[in-house]
Amino acid sequence: MAYEDRRAFAESLDRDDVLARFREQFYFPQVRNGHAPVYLCGNSLGLQPKLAGAYVREELDNWARLAVDGHFRSDRPWLSYHRHATAGFAALTGARPLEVVAMNTLTVNLHVLMASFYRPTTGRYKILIESQAFPSDRYAAASQLRTHGFDPAEGIIEWTPRNGCLCVEDLASLIEHEGAGIALLLLPGVQYYTGQVLDMPAVCRLGREAGCRVGLDLAHAVGNVKLALHDWAPDFAAWCTYKYLNAGPGAIAGAFVHEQHCTPGNLDQLHGWWGHDEATRFEMRKTFTPAAGAELWQMSNPPILSLAPVIASLQLFREAGMDALIRKADSLTGYLAWLIDRRFAGRVEIITPSDARGCQLSLVVRDSAVAPKTLFDRLCELNVIGDWREPDVIRVAPAPLYNSYADVFEFADRLERALALP
């Protein structure tokens, strides 16, 4: 698309935007210092859908009216409440419904799934992560190694970026040299710091060919980029729902277990009563009868009030459609990249690879007249909400469900003002 650096142009794109109506279904943060918010932080915490409150209130009402009967007799009985997320999760991740479940939170899910899929032996015990892995993933991998009696200093292998990018060729050569000793590849779908979308099919294929298990952390990928988990066939994946999925701070997360592992008896899991077959769960038997599919990995009865916003949010995704969202994201983030290159060349550099990005752009400030963190603080004063990631990146991510082209244009204007301040 041929872009133009004019507000009227941005407004004309908004008028033609088939998804524009979704914006009014979200709460935007408050005015600050007289400035309306420019919220570009959906990669960190998505905005609250207005529908979320209605779904939470509905369950508070059910609890008040029905008390314990809410488990069986409300419109959406709590016994199977998590299943209202199944179709939405499956659609967003390209999975079969059997392969996904809403449960726990992200790091907990990584551990729960590693309990099944990280089964080291003395010969094959290493875990491959990327060198800039999100700290929680690194801590989780290191603690899994320690729990099994291995030293993380030896047991963690790092895939290091080249010129800022994680290259599949480098992964292939790491696996070629170390593959026989690697038990698990634990990698992101989208790198949180740079915004690079990894070649997930290649990651899964390389891991599989070398006999390693593959687990994906899709925190920054779900609701952002197209996923086809069933076909790519990682062994497992997990994601949070508070970023692009807009389900609120600490909302219930998602997990994927590939169908090939969904036959009970194939693998060991950590069991709890919610992983027991629902039909006989309340017979309180001493023996465990496994539920079918990824639900087998559930342990506790889910926190309904933290799951309600997930269900609300998935309804909006269903209405908007992921293909339309990705089309808009390409053009919205494309417009942002174009404006930054046009106005700030040499002063602000986009480190996100242009051929492997979703919504997020990671910006590094090269302008010697202003310290990067100072520029970020100035943007905050102008009520631009992105985020700062140590050591030197400002992340901004227009979300196609609620951001407009006018937001993107306004961001460029405020960035210009922030750079010009004395």
Ligand SMILES: Cc1ncc(COP(=O)(O)O)c(C=O)c1O
């Ligand atoms: C890539 C990635 N992994 C893991 C986490 C940790 O998530 P949680 O606190 O929900 O376990 C985050 C949180 O932002 C993340 O971005």
